[in-house]
Amino acid sequence: MTAAPSRSPYVHRPSLSPQDAAEWPARRVLVTNLRTIWGRAYPRVIGMMREPSWLFFEILLPFLTTSAFVFVYRALAAPPEYVGFVVLGGAMTAFWLNVMWLMAAQLYWEKDEGNLELYFAAPISMMSVLLGMAIGGLLMSCFRAAVVLLVGAVLYGVVFAVDQWFLLLAVFFLTLTALYGLGMVLATLFLLWGREAWHMTQLLQEPVYFVSGLNFPVARLGVLGAAAISVIPLAVGLDAMRQLAFVGSPETEGALPPEVEALILIAMAVFFIALARFLLGVIERMARQEGKLTMRGS
Amino acid sequence: MSALPEVARWSTASDPHRTRRQELAQAWLAFRTAAKLGFQIEANWADPLPFLIYAVIKPVFGALMLVFMLEIISGGAADQSFRAFIVIGSALWSFVVGGIAGFALSVLEDRERYRMLKYLYVSPNAILTVLLGRGFWRLGIGGFGAAVTLILGVVALGVPFDVARIDWLLLALGMALGLLSIIALGMLLAAVAMQTRQDSWQYPEAVAGAIFLVVGAVFPLAVLPGVVQVVGLITPLTWWLEMVRRALFPDITSAIGGPGSLYTELTGRAAPGSAEGIIVLLGTTALVTLASLWVFRWSELRAKEKGLFDLITGS
Numbered sequence: 233m234t235a236a237p238s239r240s241p242y243v244h245r246p247s248l249s250p251q252d253a254a255e256w257p258a259r260r261v262l263v264t265n266l267r268t269i270w271g272r273a274y275p276r277v278i279g280m281m282r283e284p285s286w287l288f289f290e291i292l293l294p295f296l297t298t299s300a301f302v303f304v305y306r307a308l309a310a311p312p313e314y315v316g317f318v319v320l321g322g323a324m325t326a327f328w329l330n331v332m333w334l335m336a337a338q339l340y341w342e343k344d345e346g347n348l349e350l351y352f353a354a355p356i357s358m359m360s361v362l363l364g365m366a367i368g369g370l371l372m373s374c375f376r377a378a379v380v381l382l383v384g385a386v387l388y389g390v391v392f393a394v395d396q397w398f399l400l401l402a403v404f405f406l407t408l409t410a411l412y413g414l415g416m417v418l419a420t421l422f423l424l425w426g427r428e429a430w431h432m433t434q435l436l437q438e439p440v441y442f443v444s445g446l447n448f449p450v451a452r453l454g455v456l457g458a459a460a461i462s463v464i465p466l467a468v469g470l471d472a473m474r475q476l477a478f479v480g481s482p483e484t485e486g487a488l489p490p491e492v493e494a495l496i497l498i499a500m501a502v503f504f505i506a507l508a509r510f511l512l513g514v515i516e517r518m519a520r521q522e523g524k525l526t527m528r529g530s
Numbered sequence: 531m532s533a534l535p536e537v538a539r540w541s542t543a544s545d546p547h548r549t550r551r552q553e554l555a556q557a558w559l560a561f562r563t564a565a566k567l568g569f570q571i572e573a574n575w576a577d578p579l580p581f582l583i584y585a586v587i588k589p590v591f592g593a594l595m596l597v598f599m600l601e602i603i604s605g606g607a608a609d610q611s612f613r614a615f616i617v618i619g620s621a622l623w624s625f626v627v628g629g630i631a632g633f634a635l636s637v638l639e640d641r642e643r644y645r646m647l648k649y650l651y652v653s654p655n656a657i658l659t660v661l662l663g664r665g666f667w668r669l670g671i672g673g674f675g676a677a678v679t680l681i682l683g684v685v686a687l688g689v690p691f692d693v694a695r696i697d698w699l700l701l702a703l704g705m706a707l708g709l710l711s712i713i714a715l716g717m718l719l720a721a722v723a724m725q726t727r728q729d730s731w732q733y734p735e736a737v738a739g740a741i742f743l744v745v746g747a748v749f750p751l752a753v754l755p756g757v758v759q760v761v762g763l764i765t766p767l768t769w770w771l772e773m774v775r776r777a778l779f780p781d782i783t784s785a786i787g788g789p790g791s792l793y794t795e796l797t798g799r800a801a802p803g804s805a806e807g808i809i810v811l812l813g814t815t816a817l818v819t820l821a822s823l824w825v826f827r828w829s830e831l832r833a834k835e836k837g838l839f840d841l842i843t844g845s
Contacts, residue, residue, distance in 0.1 A: 279843075285726050289733045297739030300748070304596065304616075307749035308603040333732060344643050345842075431575060435584050438591035447595065448602050 249516065254355035265360040272364025276334070280372055290372065291379050298322030298380055301447050302388050313483040314448070316392065317474060319384035321446035323377035324407075324473075327370075328440065328466050331411050332433045334369035335362060336418035340429035343525070348423075352519045358512040362419060366412045393479045399490060400476040406497035407469025413504030414465055420511035423525065444470055451487040461487050465500050468493050560655035564663025568636070572667045582674075589624035589675035590682060593617050596748055597687055610690060615783045617683035618775050619747035621676045626712055626741065626767060628672020631734035632665030633716035637723040638731060640664070641841065648840040657830060661720055662713070669712070680778075691779065700804050701777035704811065708770030711815040714822040715741075715767075721822070721829035727843040746785030747771060751792070759792040766814035773807045 247253035256264070280286060301318045339362075342348040351361050384390055394400055422429035443460040444450060444467035450457040451471070460467035472493035475486040488496070519525040548556070573581055596616045600608045641647040650660050683689040719734055726733070744754070744762040751759045751768070762768045768786065775782050784801035787793045794800060802810070833839055 279727065283727050285722075285730070289730065289736050293736035293740040296743045297736070300739070300743040301599075303743065303753050304599060304749050305603070307753045308600060310599075310603045314603070329732065341643075431584055435587055438588045438595070442591045442595045442598070447599055452598075452602055 249520070250353055250355040251357070256355070264355065265357050268354075268356045268360035269364040269367060272361050273368035274364075276365070276368025277371060286372065291376050294322070294326070294376060295380055295383060298325075298384065299388075302384070305447075311483050312389070312391075313478050313481045315388050316390040316478055317449070317483075318447050319381060319388065319390050320474060320477060321441075321470060322384065323380040324466060324470055325441070325446065326373040326376040326380065327408060327411055329437075330366075330369040330373040331415035332418070332436065335365050335412065335415035336422055337429045337433045338362075338365055339419045339423040340426070343423065348525075349519070352516055352525075358516060359416065359509060362416045362508075362512075363412075366415065370408075392477045393481070394477055395479045396476055396490075399494065400473060403469060403472045403476065403490060403494050403497065406494060406501060407465055407473070410465035410469070410497050410500040410504055413501055413508055416508030417504055417511060420508065420515050423515060440464060440466065443467065446470065449474065449483070449485045449487075451485045457487055461493070461496070465497060465504075468496050468500070472497070556654075557656065557659050560659045561663040561666075564660045565666045566663075568632075568664040568667045571639070571664075572671060585671045586675045586678040588627070589621055589672075589679040592623070593620040593679050593683065593687075596620050610688065611781065611783050613687065614683070614689040614779055615775070615785070616748050617687055617689050618680065618778065618782070619771055619785070621679035621683065622771055622774060623738075623742060623747050624675040624679065625669065625672045625709070626715075627735065627738045628675070629665070629669040629709070629712035630716045630719055630738050632668025632672075633661050633713070634719040634723040634734045635668070635731070636661050636664035637720050641839065642843065645840075645842065651834075651839045658717070658826060661717070665713075665716055665720075669709070669716075689779075695780055697777040697780065697804070700773055700808070703808050704770055704773030704777055707808070707811045707815045708767065708774065711766035711770060711811075711818050714815070714819040717826050718818075718822040721826045724829045724833045724838055727841075741765065741767060744768070745771060750783065750785050750788055752788050752790040752794075756792055762786075763793065764814060766811055766818055769802075769807050769811035769814060772802065773804065773811060776804065776807070 245253070251261070254261075298318060298321075301322070302315050305314045305318060339348060342351065351358060385392070418432075422432055425432065443453065443456055444464055445453060445457060445460070446466075449471070450460060450467050453460070457467070461471065471487050472490040475484050475490045478484045486493075515525060575581075576584065593616070597613060600613060600616060637647065640650060651657050653660075680689075684691040715737075716734075719737055722733065723730055742748075744751075744758055745765055745768040746762060747767075751762045754762065763786070772784065772786050775785070787797075787799060787801035793802065
């Protein structure tokens, strides 16, 4: 008597992606992606708790860097608003650095650590993974920005004059949304450019600080400032926030009215997130079809 | 036939009876190899032109930012001497950023990315020599950025410069001691990187940024509170910047002395002399170097005991 051949529990079915293969109802897809966001944010949040050295290196020391620019203005006997511009710029750099180091360069590093292929093989959206990274890093950035703003305001006597709180908060959140959308776009590009990810992150830092008018009104840069406003969310956001946080100051020379800049930020957020979605789809396809994108050391 | 195992006979590095000369030759070989590897890691990701642009873009834009701040406040009528002060300080800072980052990032890269630190550590070479070699080119790239920024400052930003007036001896002494203190600070940070997790990539830049505040790189110390001025005066980089500035531009504003400065208050002089500057630079550099060697040894032992050389973290 011959034993009946054992039946595999797995059924071969051609599918486009792990998400397609999973055949999950919409609710389960949503729950899985929410769990992905939390799962990716978790190591960042827990990592912060386990290694308190970041409090010194990523909060106190960057505050001292910001202070250096405050003292440059003091040495030049600049009007007090400029000290406020530096403090505001110093707070916003926390988000730019988070986007560049903990998001844009991250997919490349995930590849180096061997996690990227697991992401591509899992039935989850890559945007959830990137959003998890963003949320995990955002906690640290928010804390750093708050410290720079509060301590800077107290220590250097910065007086904020805000008339439109709602617009200021809206501009801040729109800036973050557009910035993180840009971070997702850069994450895919840096992954495709391979080893250049690290260098591109370094390369963009100072020029972006300069053309975004980190320490002075961007309008003073003329055409260069206008070009920055049309491309870099940090430039638009800072210009709008500067106008909204120092109302009535003759030194606050905006490139455009803050309401218009808020609209530009909405357009940027939509554009960058849509572009990121498209590019993430492209790299997912490349990873599956060519099988080279997740190879370490390439 | 020698009683040493095959691998030990292949290299004198693990020979316990090697002479001092063989030891030095082995250290030089390790340094050279690590430096060559460091150069390839730093430079072979791009063609020469993009790489050169990459090397200079950071210091150039850093200087531009400061010059632009100066021009805005002065309404385009900035004092030439102060502009030179800012450009030179900003250019020289490129050495510090490159030098400090080079050693610490080598630890992180070799441990987290290439996963080679444990093998380097068990190789018969001092880890300190290997790290010096690995970080050497970042310091070199920083130097290149500094040179280009200075040239741009002279050519495009109107910084007054006369080759005939350079004090070459002061420049050589100041640069030698200054570079030594930068390497010592880099080692200190490498020791910190051995103990921390992967996300300490930004630590070197944060440390360089914090030191930037206290050394009078782009503004005179006199604008700082007294306590912070004391910190600046015991930091070798303050004296290095002062001596190099003076060697290149004899008439430049002093970062250390001047009205309202602690130095002038204590000594009654407007600015330190060249000999005095070099002696203080020598003393502070010696202190920082000894301290960094001690901290590095402590960190190395702790890393060995706790298994941190093959620690791979992620977040």
